[in-house]
Amino acid sequence: MSARHACSPLEALLVDSAFDADVYPDEPMRRHTMYRIGGPARFYVQVGSIGALKRLVAACQECAIPWVAVGRGSNLLVSDEGFPGVVIAxxxxxxxxxxxxxxxxxxxxxxxxxxSVVQEAFRRSLSGLEFAVGTPGTVGGAVRMNAGTREQGIADRVVSVTTLSPRSGLVRREAADIQWGYRSSSFAPDEVIVECELAVKPADPYLLRGKMEAAHARRKKTQPLTLPSCGSVFKNPEGSSAGQLIEQVGLKGERVGGAQISEVHANFIVNRDNATAQDVLELINMARSKVYEAYGIELQPEVRFLGFA
Structure with missing residues (x-):
């Protein structure tokens, strides 16, 4: 491990055989995002326990090396240059x-x-999570961004959330002590969600199956599920649909390099053919500027950016 890669406390930790983690130096992030896009992370570290997570975050802080925790990379766009810090899984x-x-x-x-939580709830005839059928990310990512539909978010089911941060250590919060917004929450950027409690309730299994099948069919019909994407690129503006606005300015199907604004749903940018992060970014900026020119509406990205200046 070269000196340019880390300062000594982090370096010592990453080569310590007692460190409960798998460490991958210069790991291509395209392997860890649903976009299949992204340059290398300086280190990609999969921690196996709370103790390992604590040690890793403390070492990154001590060395002033940037770090970020990611889930399955379902709403993540990583730059072609990659990320000059530690990606924690x-x-x-x-x-x-x-x-x-x-x-x-x-x-x-x-x-x-x-x-898998949605499937387990279905197996036990428990309702409350049907809205999340087909949602591709992890529970931690879903809670951080209050994932869901226009009508319902995961915040509606949260009882409590436990997080770890360098400032406060482990903290368990009740749902009422967290501010929830549309596709947002009040967790600090350096707070890692480690666990949560989700409330469900008994339901008629036939009714439940019907609701889940309908949600799945709607998703299949309205979203480009066969190509790599990050899901919805933009949040829907108040009383409006980002996809409709992008379609109305004539950008549905627009291509830059290997990336394309989906012909199925204009709020999805798909990786059609070895797209680069730059290809996707150009389409994002094009959609934002054209919608702003036409309607005076500033589209807010829902996708998270990693490794960009």
Whole structure:
């Protein structure tokens, strides 16, 4: 490990055989984003426990090396140059999901795919998570961005969230102590969500199946699910649809390099053919400026950017 890569506390940790993590230097981020786009992270580290996460965050802070925690990279665009710091993924201990009969809730690690919690709820005939059918990210990512539909977000199901930050250590908050917005929450950028509790309720299994099948069919019909994308690129403006606005300014199907504004839904930019992050960024900027010129509406990105100046 060269000196240019890390200062000594971080360097020592990453080569320590007792460090409960898998460490990948210069790891291409295209392997870890649903876009299949992105240059190398200086280090990609999958931590197996809270102890390992604490040690890693502390070492990054001490060395003033930038770090970020990611889920499955479902709403992430990583620059072609990559990220000059540490990308943290949550492994083993963050991938447990148990159901508490007494409280009728799931206690879920932040690294669990949201889709698997939805399936487990369905298996147990429990409702409350049908809106999330087909949502591709992890529970941690879904909670941070209050993922959901126009009508419902995951915040509606959250009972509590446990986070780890360099300033406060481990903190458990009730849902009422968190500010929730449309595709947003009040978690600090350096707060890593590690676990949450989601409330559900018993339901008629046939009714539940019907609701889930309808949600899945709607998603299949209205979204370009066969090509890599980051999901919705922009938040819907108040009382309006980002996809409709982009379509109205004539950009549906527009291509730059290997990226394209989807012909199925204009609020999706798909990786058609080895797109670069720059290709996607050009389409994002084009959509923002054309919609602003035509309607005076500033589209706000829902996608997270990593490694850009």
């Amino acid at each position: 949550l492994g083993r201990d963050f991938r447990a999901c148990r159901f508490d009969e007494e409280t009728c809730s799931f206690i879920v690690g932040a690294g669990v795919p949201l889709s």
